[in-house]
Amino acid sequence: MKTLQKISRFCADIIYPNRCPCCDGFIMWNKYLCDECEKKVLIDTGELCPKCGKRQDECICMNLLEYDQAFVISYYENETKNALLDLKRALSKNFGLFAGEKLGNLIKADANWLSFDGIVPVPMEKYQRLARGYNQAEIIAESISEVTGIPVMKNCIIKEKGYKPQHTLNAEEREKNVLCFNSGKRRLDGMSLIICDDILTTGSTLNRCAQILKSCGAKTVCVAVASTVRRKNDEDLKSKDFEIDKAE
Numbered sequence: 001m002k003t004l005q006k007i008s009r010f011c012a013d014i015i016y017p018n019r020c021p022c023c024d025g026f027i028m029w030n031k032y033l034c035d036e037c038e039k040k041v042l043i044d045t046g047e048l049c050p051k052c053g054k055r056q057d058e059c060i061c062m063n064l065l066e067y068d069q070a071f072v073i074s075y076y077e078n079e080t081k082n083a084l085l086d087l088k089r090a091l092s093k094n095f096g097l098f099a100g101e102k103l104g105n106l107i108k109a110d111a112n113w114l115s116f117d118g119i120v121p122v123p124m125e126k127y128q129r130l131a132r133g134y135n136q137a138e139i140i141a142e143s144i145s146e147v148t149g150i151p152v153m154k155n156c157i158i159k160e161k162g163y164k165p166q167h168t169l170n171a172e173e174r175e176k177n178v179l180c181f182n183s184g185k186r187r188l189d190g191m192s193l194i195i196c197d198d199i200l201t202t203g204s205t206l207n208r209c210a211q212i213l214k215s216c217g218a219k220t221v222c223v224a225v226a227s228t229v230r231r232k233n234d235e236d237l238k239s240k241d242f243e244i245d246k247a248e
Contacts, residue, residue, distance in 0.1 A: 001030065001097075002146065021092040022079035032098035033083070041074045041083070042102065048072055053200050053223065058231045060203055066210035067195065069222040071110075073102045076199055076227040084198055084227060090132045093139050096198070099226035100143020107148055107194070107224065117191040118153035119144055119224070122209055123181070125159050140226060141196040150194070155184040157212050178208035189217035200228040 001009075009018070013029035020027050022037035033041070049059040053070030074080045083095035107113045121137035129135050141152045160180045195209050200223070210221040 018094075019092070021083035021086040021094045023082075032094040032101070037079045037083075038098075040078070041080045043072075043074055045072065045106065048228070052203065053225060053228050054203075055228075055230060063203065063207070065203060066207050066214060067221045067223045069110075070200070071103050071106045071194075071222065071224040072200065072226075072228045073099055073106065074227045076229045080227050087136050087139070087198065088132075090134070093134070095226065096136055096139035097143045099198075100140040100145075100196075101147055103140065103196075103224045103226070104144040104147025107144065107150075112192075113148065113150075115192045115220075116148075116150050116194055116222075118156075119150050119194045119196050120153050120156045120209070120213065122195060122197040122205060123154075123157050123159040125161060137197045140198060140224070144194070144196060144224060153186075153193070156186050156188065156193075156216070157209055158182055158184050174202060174204045178204050181205070181208050181212060183212050183216055185216075187217055188213060191218045192220040193218050193222070195221060195223045196225070197223070198226045200225045 009029050012018075018027050018029050018031065019025065020031075020034040020037050022033055022041065025034050027034050047055055048070070049056055049061060051067075051069055052060045052063075052065055053072045054060050076084065080095075083092070083098075086092040086094075087096050107116070119141045121135060121141040123137075124132075124135045138152070138154070144150070145152050158181070160182060193213055195206055195213070197206060200206060206223045206225070210223070213221050
């Protein structure tokens with residue numbers, strides 16, 4: 001956490017006491033989550049396929065993924081779900097900062113991390129960003145950057161109008177929907193990049209973004225996401241109260 005950010009958080013805590021975004025309990029000004037919730041949300045990464053970011057028994061690598069490796073810290077359920085919804089609703093950035101810090105540590109533990117040239121957050125449409133005040137993927141990306149020193153690279157990918165929340169669509173519609181993501185026309189020849197987002201569902205969005213980066217010359221593309229959805233929770237994606245993309 002940077003010095004200016006520490007001062008800002010300390011001062012804000014005097015008027016708006018810091019709360020854990022998972023359980024809503026009060027926490028110290030310099031904490032992102034309470035100790036109990038932190039233990040609950042972090043998963044054993046050995047349960048996941050290192051390429052696609054899904055559980056080993058739910059691997060989606062057979063879908064011919066464009067990205068080469070995945071870093072993930074949690075499952076989209078329970079405490080994580082509460083925290084990510086707060087991040088989406090612009091109620092608290094805590095989980096984005098927490099996820100970025102933990103993802104940064106995972107990346108630094110990887111033997112190839114020094115080869116990464118940049119972190120590319122999945123973009124939002126301009127009016128969506130104005131309405132929310134920030135792009136949650138950028139919050140995570142900037143936190144990863146603080147830990148690793150890898151720079152954040154914006155405008156490599158653009159998101160055009162017409163995108164619909166992925167959870168409202170079937171598989172065929174999702175594939176067409178992600179065509180709203182397009183190249184920012186920036187050459188990325190020979191670069192190794194990390195795409196950053198808050199949640200991995202079917203992988204369609206991240207796959208499209210990886211495809212775009214490689215079409216611009218990127219050599220290697222990995223993904224870093226705060227959470228991944230387990231198949232047993234697929235019904236959550238279809239339920240009427242599923243809000244992960246309503247703000248978009």
